[in-house]
Amino acid sequence: MKKTAIPYMKLQLTDTKPSLFDSKVGGIGYVPRDAKIPEDSEGTQLRLLAQIDCAEITLEDFPHQGLLQFWILNDDVSGLNFDDNTLQDTFRVLYFKEPDQTVTEKEVCEKMAASSDEEDLFPVRGCYGLAFSEDVDTISYSDYRFESCIRKLVQQDYPEEAENLLENMDDFFDGGSGHKIGGYPGFAQWDPRSSEDTHDVLLFQLDSDMGTDWKILWGDCGIGNFFINWEKLKNCDFSDVLYTWDCC
DSSP states (O other), X not given: OGGGOEEEEEEEEEOSOOOTTSOEESSOXXXXXXXXXXXXXXXXXXXXXXXXXXXXXXXXXXXXXXXXXXXXXOSTTTTOOSSOTTXXXXXXXXXXXXXXXXXXXXXXXXXXXXXXXOGGGSSBOSOEEEEEEEEEEOOXXXXXXXXXXXXHHHHHHOTTTHHXXXXXXXXXSOOOOSEEEESOOXXXXXXXXXXXXXXXXXXXXXXXEESSSEEEOOTTTOEEEEEEOHHHHHTTOOSSEEEEEEOO
16 A cells, blocks of 8 residues: 555645635635636636645645636536536636736626526535645545556565455555545546546545535535646646546
C-alpha cells in the first residue's frame, strides 16, 4: 500500500466567511471586470461550485498562484454531460493567474441574472471557506488502476499468499472519499476512466458533506470529481478537464 502513496491536499469546510478572492465552496466567485459570468450554450448562467486560491496548494506541478474555479449548471444533473464529460458547456474550469484585486463582490453580483432555478438542485447549500493541509494518499479501491496495480504488487511481494490476499484486497484499502486536491479519487459507483484515458490527475474532488444539516449533497450522497492530464496541469491548461459525479 505504501508503494502507491502520493501527496495530496486535504480540504475541510469552515464556517469562516470567505472574501471574493478566498478559497470557498459555493458563494460568489471572482469574475474579471470585462467578463461575464460563465454560461452554457443556451445562455444560462452557471453557478460557482468552488474556488481555490492556488497560493494554498503546496503540491508539485499544481499552480501556486492565482484562482482556480469550478462552475456547474444548476440543473437536475448538476451540469453532467452523459455523452461527453469533457465538454465545457454545462460546466467550466477557469484559471486566473493574476486576478484583478480591485474587482468587488458587488460588481460580480450585478452581473448575476435573477435566478428561477430550484435552489435544492444545486449540490452546495450555502457558502463555506476551505482549510488546506498536505497529507499522503494511498490508492483507493475505486480507482480504475487499483486492481492491476495492487495485483502486481501483491504477486511481487507476497507470491505464496497472493491468491488469498487478492480475494480480500478491498478490505485493506480506503474508498478515496473526502474533499481533496490531488491524491486518489472516490466514487459512489465506479471510475468512468479507463487505461486509455489521459485524464490521470485528480484536479479536485468535492464529496457530500452532511451533519445535522446538509452542506453538500450530490444526488443520494455521491461524490463530484474533476480530472486533468498531468502535462496540461503543469502548463496550467484547464481547457481539457473531465467532470463527473455519481451517487448510490
